[in-house]
Amino acid sequence: MTPAARPGREHLSEAAVLRLSLLLRSLARLEEDGTDTVSSQALAQRFGMNAAQIRKDLANLGEFGVRGLGYRVADLRARLASILGLDRTRVVVVVGAGHLGQALADSGSFNGASFRVAALFDVDERVVGGRSRTGVPILHAGTLPSSVASFGAEIGVIAVPAESAAAAAADLAAAGVKGILNFAPASVGPFASATVKNVDLTLCLESLAVRLSAAG
Amino acid sequence: MTPAARPGREHLSEAAVLRLSLLLRSLARLEEDGTDTVSSQALAQRFGMNAAQIRKDLANLGEFGVRGLGYRVADLRARLASILGLDRTRVVVVVGAGHLGQALADSGSFNGASFRVAALFDVDERVVGGRSRTGVPILHAGTLPSSVASFGAEIGVIAVPAESAAAAAADLAAAGVKGILNFAPASVGPFASATVKNVDLTLCLESLAVRLSAAG
DNA sequence: TACTGTGAAGTGATTCACAGCG
DNA sequence: CGCTGTGAATCACTTCACAGTA
Numbered sequence: 001m002t003p004a005a006r007p008g009r010e011h012l013s014e015a016a017v018l019r020l021s022l023l024l025r026s027l028a029r030l031e032e033d034g035t036d037t038v039s040s041q042a043l044a045q046r047f048g049m050n051a052a053q054i055r056k057d058l059a060n061l062g063e064f065g066v067r068g069l070g071y072r073v074a075d076l077r078a079r080l081a082s083i084l085g086l087d088r089t090r091v092v093v094v095v096g097a098g099h100l101g102q103a104l105a106d107s108g109s110f111n112g113a114s115f116r117v118a119a120l121f122d123v124d125e126r127v128v129g130g131r132s133r134t135g136v137p138i139l140h141a142g143t144l145p146s147s148v149a150s151f152g153a154e155i156g157v158i159a160v161p162a163e164s165a166a167a168a169a170a171d172l173a174a175a176g177v178k179g180i181l182n183f184a185p186a187s188v189g190p191f192a193s194a195t196v197k198n199v200d201l202t203l204c205l206e207s208l209a210v211r212l213s214a215a216g
Numbered sequence: 217m218t219p220a221a222r223p224g225r226e227h228l229s230e231a232a233v234l235r236l237s238l239l240l241r242s243l244a245r246l247e248e249d250g251t252d253t254v255s256s257q258a259l260a261q262r263f264g265m266n267a268a269q270i271r272k273d274l275a276n277l278g279e280f281g282v283r284g285l286g287y288r289v290a291d292l293r294a295r296l297a298s299i300l301g302l303d304r305t306r307v308v309v310v311v312g313a314g315h316l317g318q319a320l321a322d323s324g325s326f327n328g329a330s331f332r333v334a335a336l337f338d339v340d341e342r343v344v345g346g347r348s349r350t351g352v353p354i355l356h357a358g359t360l361p362s363s364v365a366s367f368g369a370e371i372g373v374i375a376v377p378a379e380s381a382a383a384a385a386a387d388l389a390a391a392g393v394k395g396i397l398n399f400a401p402a403s404v405g406p407f408a409s410a411t412v413k414n415v416d417l418t419l420c421l422e423s424l425a426v427r428l429s430a431a432g
Numbered sequence: 433t434a435c436t437g438t439g440a441a442g443t444g445a446t447t448c449a450c451a452g453c454g
Numbered sequence: 455c456g457c458t459g460t461g462a463a464t465c466a467c468t469t470c471a472c473a474g475t476a
Contacts, residue, residue: 013467014423021422025401039435048403052469059437067436067475085429086422099319099349106315108377109401109418114425133315154428155421161324179424185241185325187264195427197420202325204415205371206237206302207230208395209330211411212370213301229445255457268447275459283453283458 016057020084022047023054027077039070086114093148093177094157095168097122097138100183101159106134110157118151141171148175155179156194162186169196232273236300238263239270243293255286302330309364309393310373311384313338313354316399317375322350326373334367357387364391371395372410378402385412 012020026047030038040058044051058064058071061083065071081087094105097120104110105117111134120138122128128140139147148156156172158165158180165184172180173191180196182188185203189196228236242263246254256274260267274280274287277299281287297303310321313336320326321333327350336354338344344356355363364372372388374381374396381400388396389407396412398404401419405412 012426015467017423017426018419021419021426025418041435050469052471053467055436056438056468063437065436068434069476070435084422084426086425090425090428092421099315099322103315103319104417107417110421112418115421155424178428181421181424187238195424197424197427199415199417199420201320201323201415202241202328203234203237204413205308205326205331205397206300207233208371208397208411208413209302209306210228210233210237210300211413212306212394231445257457266447268449269445271458272446272460279459281458284456285454286457 012060016060017084019049019053019057020061020080021086023049023057024077024080024084024086027073027080030073031077035073037066037070037072040065042070089114089116090155091115091151091153092117092155092157093119093121093144093151093153093172094136094159095121095141095144095172096158096160096164097124097127097132098159101157102132102136104157104159104183105132105136115155118153119147121147144171145175148172148177153177155181158182158184158188160184228276232276233300235265235269235273236277236296237302239265239273240293240296240300240302243289243296246289247293251289253282253286253288256281258286305330305332306371307331307367307369308333308371308373309335309337309360309367309369309388310352310375311337311357311360311388312374312376312380313340313343313348314375317373318348318352320373320375320399321348321352331371334369335363337363360387361391364388364393369393371397374398374400374404376400 026043040051040054043049043054064076064079092110092115094101094117101120105120110117117136120132120136121141121144122138123141127138130138132138154177156177158168160168162184165182165186166188169180169182169188173194178194180194182196182198183201185200187198242259256267256270259265259270280292280295308326308331310317310333317336321336326333333352336348336352337357337360338354339357343354346354348354370393372393374384376384378400381398381402382404385396385398385404389410394410396410398412398414399417401416403414
């Protein structure tokens with residue numbers, strides 16, 4: 001019922017989400033620096049964004065600014081984190097305990113304030129039962145359904161070869177995760193019960209390579 | 217001088233490059249299956265794309281189709297690979313021989329027909345001198361400039377912590393690589409001499425998480 | 433005064449619909 | 455006749471410019 005606490009029922013484009021997420025990270029840094037208030041101008045200059053776009057993005061979510069002054073850093077960061085759902089820790093599981101899967105499971109990107117990797121899954125008996133370098137347990141893929149439930153995992157990461165990606169995604173969706181981050185070079189989904197985001201590493205490298213010849 | 221061999225001097229949007237790259241992959245699969253010709257319709261259905269968009273993307277690069285028939289798979293694949301610059305192997309180096317760096321250096325995504333990882337670089341004396349699991353040598357970061365030149369590396373991958381990413385990128389650009397793929401959660405560049413593509417794994421996960429609460 | 437919030441204008445990409453060709 | 459190539463229409467996002475307010 002509070003006027004500005006109405007989270008964005010408006011459609012947020014993928015680009016907008018990325019900008020807001022980056023903005024949140026920037027605000028955290030400003031808060032560490034002890035900055036109290038910041039204008040859209042200052043934010044834009046500091047992070048190479050467009051000031052008008054920052055204002056528009058924020059205004060879409062509610063009125064957070066103070067005219068003539070700017071935005072209160074700590075307050076805005078807290079509200080933004082709440083609206084984006086990044087103010088709590090989500091449990092993540094990783095399917096595929098190969099090098100990439102273990103690297104992701106151990107990485108700081110997947111184990112910060114907002115995320116915690118609870119387990120890795122694999123079918124290879126040689127790794128099942130062990131742990132990653134930071135201690136994430138490697139479980140058999142057959143236990144995925146029950147484990148997802150007991151861990152309360154909301155997000156599943158796919159780090160298996162391309163040919164197994166579709167099956168891994170189906171397993172994750174059936175197990176009840178709400179989001180799937182797929183690193184295999186094969187697009188999976190869609191599923192009614194889960195949002196899928198494909199991060200095709202081969203495509204990333206290829207699109208860079210294309211720029212080298214086609215745009216050079 | 218051949219009429220259709222004029223590579224796209226037109227601007228290719230990032231989205232278009234991604235679609236074309238995916239199209240190339242799809243064509244390779246069709247070729248393996250022994251398919252001779254394919255219509256934009258059939259392509260669209262098989263890969264969840266839009267037929268008109270496929271035609272427009274291809275027409276931008278030259279007239280490859282045969283009216284009334286469709287596209288000749290083998291021919292189109294070869295021409296597309298040539299135009300996108302994906303018909304030859306590029307040498308890649310990876311800065312940061314941590315878990316992620318080694319996983320990427322060993323991954324099939326970075327060691328296919330179009331790419332080959334020649335070396336990893338790190339400053340940690342404990343790993344320098346060794347090799348990754350598939351045998352990629354781990355060299356000292358100080359040798360990066362001479363190594364990039366001797367390997368003929370065109371692309372550098374950054375897999376170091378966020379605070380070292382900017383320095384790694386500057387080193388790579390100075391060493392002469394033409395493209396930088398940055399996996400650290402810190403945007404780097406731009407550089408006049410190199411194209412940068414940031415693949416922020418933290419942002420990937422966050423943008424997925426946002427969809428779970430904000431769009432759920 | 434200095435800044436936000438926002439309607440309006442501008443830009444680019446996507447989709448449609450069909451003319452034209454093999 | 456079937457399919458490509460493409461101008462026209464639509465849609466979405468970005469940027470501008472300024473009215474409104476603490």
